[in-house]
Amino acid sequence: MYNVVIDSEKCIGCGLCKNDCVAYDIDIENKKAVYKGNNCIFCGHCEAICPQNAIKLEGFEDTVEDFDKQVILDPKEYMDAIKTRRTIRQFKQDKEVPQEIVDMILEAGRLAPTGSNAQRTRYIVLRDKLDACEKVAVKYFRNLLGLGMIFAPKLKDLRNVIDPKFFFKGAKLAIVIIGKDQVSASLAAQNMATMAEANGLGVLFSGYFSGVSNLSPKERRMLKMKLSEKVATTLVIGYPKVKYKRTAHRKPLKVTNM
Numbered sequence: 001m002y003n004v005v006i007d008s009e010k011c012i013g014c015g016l017c018k019n020d021c022v023a024y025d026i027d028i029e030n031k032k033a034v035y036k037g038n039n040c041i042f043c044g045h046c047e048a049i050c051p052q053n054a055i056k057l058e059g060f061e062d063t064v065e066d067f068d069k070q071v072i073l074d075p076k077e078y079m080d081a082i083k084t085r086r087t088i089r090q091f092k093q094d095k096e097v098p099q100e101i102v103d104m105i106l107e108a109g110r111l112a113p114t115g116s117n118a119q120r121t122r123y124i125v126l127r128d129k130l131d132a133c134e135k136v137a138v139k140y141f142r143n144l145l146g147l148g149m150i151f152a153p154k155l156k157d158l159r160n161v162i163d164p165k166f167f168f169k170g171a172k173l174a175i176v177i178i179g180k181d182q183v184s185a186s187l188a189a190q191n192m193a194t195m196a197e198a199n200g201l202g203v204l205f206s207g208y209f210s211g212v213s214n215l216s217p218k219e220r221r222m223l224k225m226k227l228s229e230k231v232a233t234t235l236v237i238g239y240p241k242v243k244y245k246r247t248a249h250r251k252p253l254k255v256t257n258m
């Protein structure tokens with residue numbers, strides 16, 4: 001389906017592509033790069049690094065973009081963004097997230113790294129079915145707690161206070177992230193959350209909704225999930241109704257230097 005094509009006229013045999021190839025799938029022969037095509041994961045590094053623009057990956061729908069300099073975030077600004085971010089649990093109920101911003105958030109997920117470049121993460125954008133999915137989740141969750149399941153030990157006495165907006169907190173948008181590889185899906189989720197926040201939105205990673213979506217057959221049917229699929233995480237996204245005045249505590253670092 002995909003292929004790597006090297007233009008030997010343009011190639012100067014510098015070896016940058018060979019040295020950056022995770023699959024050891026490029027050799028230099030007679031001062032020219034040669035693609036072997038044995039183990040390639042189509043990560044695109046050879047195309048991205050080539051100073052002569054001599055390498056093309058074929059079969060992808062998107063196009064690569066040229067740039068002169070990698071964009072690096074200002075460390076102080078980035079640390080301040082990390083410190084002052086909070087999980088949002090109260091959203092404005094009258095303000096929809098514009099589609100252009102939803103598209104940007106999804107694009108931030110698509111561009112995240114994935115193990116073996118497998119890109120198996122997929123996304124369910126919940127808007128129209130949001131309320132219906134929340135209703136099913138609330139009912140399922142109340143039943144679980146009623147049965148004394150250990151699913152949410154800290155909430156077991158709260159069965160009766162679990163309100164109809166328990167999962168989505170009044171937000172009008174949630175993105176369910178599905179992927180077998182938890183690390184890859186979580187990295188996509190973090191990219192997406194950061195992009196949402198860069199657009200003035202607040203984000204809640206809903207472990208509870210993800211849990212219910214993995215357990216409840218009815219919820220799974222509503223989400224049109226395949227039997228083999230697993231929700232890695234769910235981002236609840238909306239305009240925050242609250243502003244925070246100070247940072248939150250964290251436990252000390254646990255670091256082993258060796």
Ligand SMILES: Cc1cc2nc3c(=O)[nH]c(=O)nc-3n(C[C@H](O)[C@H](O)[C@H](O)COP(=O)(O)O)c2cc1C
Pocket residue numbers: 085086087088089204205206207208209233248
């Ligand atoms: C994987 C994950 C699942 C979470 N699930 C929920 C949830 O279901 N409901 C909720 O209110 N907060 C949830 N949170 C938010 C955490 O409670 C929150 O990150 C933590 O208390 C620290 O607060 P902060 O994000 O404002 O720094 C979740 C966070 C993560 C990372």
